[in-house]
Amino acid sequence: MKKKSLLVLLFSFMALVLIACGGGGKGSSSEAEESEVTGGDIENATELSYWTFVELHMEFFKDAATRWNEQYPDRPIKLVAETYPYDQMHNNLLLALQSGTGAPDIADIEISRFPNFLQGEPQMLPMNEYVEPEMDNFVKARFDIYSKDGNYYGMPTHVGASVMYYNKEVMDAAGVDIDSIKTWDDYVEAGKKVVQNTDSLMTTVSTDDYLPMWQMISQRDSDWFDSDGNPTLNTQANIDTLQFLSDMIYKDKIAELTPGGQPHAEEFYAEMNEGKYASIAMPMWYMGRFTDYMSDLKGKMVVRPLPAWEEGGKRSAGMGGTGTVVTNQTENAELAQDFLAFAKLTKEANVKLWQVLGFDPPRTDVWGTEEIMEDNKFFQFFGTDIFDTLEKIKDEINAVNITENTPDVATEVNTNVFNNVLRQQTQTPEEALNEAQEKIKSNMK
Numbered sequence: 001m002k003k004k005s006l007l008v009l010l011f012s013f014m015a016l017v018l019i020a021c022g023g024g025g026k027g028s029s030s031e032a033e034e035s036e037v038t039g040g041d042i043e044n045a046t047e048l049s050y051w052t053f054v055e056l057h058m059e060f061f062k063d064a065a066t067r068w069n070e071q072y073p074d075r076p077i078k079l080v081a082e083t084y085p086y087d088q089m090h091n092n093l094l095l096a097l098q099s100g101t102g103a104p105d106i107a108d109i110e111i112s113r114f115p116n117f118l119q120g121e122p123q124m125l126p127m128n129e130y131v132e133p134e135m136d137n138f139v140k141a142r143f144d145i146y147s148k149d150g151n152y153y154g155m156p157t158h159v160g161a162s163v164m165y166y167n168k169e170v171m172d173a174a175g176v177d178i179d180s181i182k183t184w185d186d187y188v189e190a191g192k193k194v195v196q197n198t199d200s201l202m203t204t205v206s207t208d209d210y211l212p213m214w215q216m217i218s219q220r221d222s223d224w225f226d227s228d229g230n231p232t233l234n235t236q237a238n239i240d241t242l243q244f245l246s247d248m249i250y251k252d253k254i255a256e257l258t259p260g261g262q263p264h265a266e267e268f269y270a271e272m273n274e275g276k277y278a279s280i281a282m283p284m285w286y287m288g289r290f291t292d293y294m295s296d297l298k299g300k301m302v303v304r305p306l307p308a309w310e311e312g313g314k315r316s317a318g319m320g321g322t323g324t325v326v327t328n329q330t331e332n333a334e335l336a337q338d339f340l341a342f343a344k345l346t347k348e349a350n351v352k353l354w355q356v357l358g359f360d361p362p363r364t365d366v367w368g369t370e371e372i373m374e375d376n377k378f379f380q381f382f383g384t385d386i387f388d389t390l391e392k393i394k395d396e397i398n399a400v401n402i403t404e405n406t407p408d409v410a411t412e413v414n415t416n417v418f419n420n421v422l423r424q425q426t427q428t429p430e431e432a433l434n435e436a437q438e439k440i441k442s443n444m445k
Helices: 002-020 055-071 086-099 114-118 128-137 168-173 184-197 211-219 236-250 266-273 284-293 333-344 347-357 377-382 386-393 406-423 429-444
Strands: 034-038 046-052 077-083 106-110 162-167 203-205 255-257 279-283 301-304 322-326
Touching: 034 055, 046 055, 046 086, 046 333, 055 077, 055 333, 055 347, 086 106, 086 114, 106 114, 106 333, 114 406, 128 333, 162 168, 162 284, 168 184, 184 236, 203 236, 203 279, 211 236, 211 279, 236 255, 236 406, 236 429, 266 284, 279 284, 284 301, 284 347, 284 377, 301 377, 301 386, 322 333, 333 347, 377 386, 406 429
Parallel strands: 046 077, 046 106, 203 255
Antiparallel strands: 034 077, 106 322, 162 279, 162 301
């Protein structure tokens, strides 16, 4: 209790400092990386502010606001959408909610940060009246992640099914049939052919993003926490997976450390775009990164299931996520909730999640529909068999265990474990994960 009380006082103090320095208030557009206004030319439109940490999400909500204003001309909105750096947005949002001032009407919260916003009394509005009538049409687990005590706060953005993105041009040049890759052992052998026969490497290994490893351990029915919230960082499955990542770099020599540290870095985009890497394992939502930042790969990339750890094993994992919320500081609660439900829960909204963002919609009754299968930039980029892959793996996705300590795991793994094992090579995977396990357990006391 003392630790939590001290934390609340610290947040409150920092919030006062931010407000005094001009960081408070809705939007703080002077600090935003991107800012867009939709409906600003509509007379008597009600202003709603929206914060996100992904520029592509802002495009999705701009589209939703335009559609809303067309369908509900008697309740027009002026959407002020702003994109901030990941840490800045989440930190400022948490401070604003803790201090009781400065939060937007609507905000995106990334899955690993969401538990921080569920501690104590959530400062967000429940969306049960919108969610419960539609739950049978959705992947329910995606709502459970963003819920507490029976209340649903975050509206999901995708299923997040992990897949392998292959550069077919490189794989063909290496003499590899991508459909023959069934297991991770097959993947390594294919990578050796890529290195031997082309100027490319098979892949990269991230050191600033624990998600790529997380999806691999999830395939093995492992996780960072068990279902009771106990840390499980040092399970044998996790140790073996980290060793596998290290071996791809230093033993098999089919991979290197990810430029920029993570698959969202500009340095990585540039190298991948030039064909330096033959593949990358990431969730379906990563498609938008290709279309927006690696456009030279159009027509070269294809989507396939992840390799399994053994024949018949799981070929995917449900990774990442963003829960969009209405904060309790909104002055237009009903309008903000109605708009969020319109933007995220309707059939049309879930079709748009695919058409605008390339995300696998959490609303399953739109899969395979005529609207989903209409030609768009993602089919043009990756081919028309994307949903064939999704259908194959949809029943092979484990639910992940998210706790209020998940952000601590992200920090520990990204900061120390990967650095010591993959960069500096000063610890074995077992040593690093044992140490991380003890740190997380200690933090939880």
